[in-house]
Amino acid sequence: MNAQKIALTLPLAAALLAATATTTPASAAYxxxxxxxxxxxxxxxxxxxxxxxxxxxxxxxxxxxxxxxxxxxxxxxxxxxxxxxxxxxxxxxxxxxxxxxxxxxxxxxxxxxxxxxxxxxxxxxxxxxxxxxxxxxxxxxxxxxxxxxxxxxxxxxxxxxxxxxxxxxxxxxxxxxxxxxxxxxxxxxxxxxxxxxxxDVKNPRPGAAGTPGGSRKAVVAFGDSLTDGYGATPGADLRYPDQLAKRLVADGRSRPVLNAGIGGNKVLGDSECFGESALARFRRDALGRPDVGTVIVLEGTNDIVQPDGPQDHCTAGSPKVTAEEIIAGHRELVREARTRGVRVIGATIPPFHGSRYWTERGEDVRTAVNHWIRTGGAYDGVVDFDRVLAAPADPAHPKEIKIKDEYALAGDRLHMNDAGYRAMADAFDLNSL
Structure with missing residues (x-):
């Protein structure tokens, strides 16, 4: 384990150092x-x-x-x-x-x-x-x-x-x-x-929807295609961050929920098609807005599934990673948020049995990462997408956990439909934000 931790430290540090050097003039214009x-x-x-x-x-x-x-x-x-x-x-x-x-x-x-x-x-x-x-x-x-x-x-x-x-x-x-x-x-x-x-907007009066300051600071939803909203109705703004923002308004807590998802994104590895790793882009995409108060982290699915799925120029060279490696990456994200005084919420990884990416190895990694997110105490709060979206398991095949039919994108079983993204938004305890 010590050797593994040492091996992880150098790429993590390099990614974070690279991210530090990307501040742009606009990022300071708040x-x-x-x-x-x-x-x-x-x-x-x-x-x-x-x-x-x-x-x-x-x-x-x-x-x-x-x-x-x-x-x-x-x-x-x-x-x-x-x-x-x-x-x-x-x-x-x-x-x-x-x-x-x-x-x-x-x-x-x-x-x-x-x-x-x-x-x-x-x-x-x-x-x-x-x-x-x-x-x-x-x-x-x-x-x-x-x-x-x-x-x-x-x-x-x-x-x-x-x-x-x-x-x-x-x-x-x-x-x-x-x-x-x-x-x-x-x-x-x-x-x-x-x-x-x-x-950006200039607010006309104190207390207007989305006014920065105190509990009204922005929420950043940081993640992969499940945050990006792949599978939602195009043009309808029904991704889970969109629907979470509507919940906040309905509850009298209006504040912007900004989407920092990238489809195919991973915690640990860069991709030609799916963006720099979460570690490399977290400072810029999640913490680079001075008015951010809370970040929601939903990452890890692609670290698990890409090595086991069909390979092309976007996924080639994706190494199989362990739960411990993904968890180490999550710990770095939490640490970065804490150094900026930003509250950070961990989201469990939804099931994906029935998709072309599922393997028993991958399910074991997903289960271990989710257990740590729920019980590890690293995050300021947890939203349990896994339990909200999962169909009851077959006792004869306890590892073969699927997304509920009413939530799964038809023919995909990795992403959600509009109802699934609504269920994700409804899973939040708004007080945790």
Missing amino acids: GGPWSSAWGASPQRPAHTSWFPNWSEGGFADQSVRQVIRVGAEGSEVRVRVTNRYGKTPLKLTGATVARTAGGPAVQPDSVRALRFEGVESVTVPAGGELSSDAVALPVKAFEQLTVTFYFEGPTGPATFHNVAMSLSYRAVGDHRRDASADAFAAGAPSFSWYYLAGV
Whole structure:
């Protein structure tokens, strides 16, 4: 065990050191009345079979229109643009933000040009992130906004977020101010977001929905595709973090719940397609927002299943890991949260028997990790997704635990449907947040 701990220490330390060096100017641009209203974790450009995307080709003389849902009320908004994985500076010719009118259409009287230090065109350094100037556009919590970027010249491969579960559209030419959907109607949309890191709001009054400070600080849901919401109805905002935010509002505790999931993400290993490991990206994606008060960690499924599933360029080279190794990774995440004064909630790993990834070895690892999350005392609180989602076990086959039929994504049995994500949101003791 001591040798194993020593072997783990070096990569963990290296990952955390790398994460420390990625702070961007926008990450320090909080303060006063500004708070996070929406965010997505950036990924390097990649081809993935589950969600084909435009990231590898990038854009040239194209407008990219993207729909998001804000989780906090505000009198003004600003948009954060990321070139995190760009190898060259990104020239953004111009951008707008508007209220969504369905699909790629926007409400005409709501279209606002985005400026950066007073000018519409901006260059985002390779590896960098920038915030726009404030825009006077009052928004309500759970309102959908549309952000349109126009790139006159070629961007090269695009930093993006693969599993958006929301449609994005593109059109040839400069259509950032178009209210109609006409220019964006040709061609298939994408289920991913591009160059879009976040949206912040300026709150109009103390106590408004999502106001930072005290118990109203943001909640960050950090994890993999179960946090990203793979299997939820596209465009309906029914991922478990979305539905948890609605519960908080209904209970009079309105605060933004920000999604920092990446489909396929692992605790311990980076992936060409599924992002840097949880250890490497935790400081940036979970703790990098100064207004975060609580982080929910749901990670470990992919460390278990990827070595046992079909291998492709996204999963090749995934080593089989032990429960002890995954637990050591979780301990590092808890330690990092504690050093920032952030409350951290551990989520148990749901069952996946019946999926093409299940093995008895994997089930033993999942069971051991879940036992530690429940009883180890490392987390400030626990949400037991495993017990909420699991169907009763067959006494003759006690290890073959499945997701309840009413919660499982049909033909998949690894991810949830809308009802399953609702059950995950309902599993929280809101006081634990």
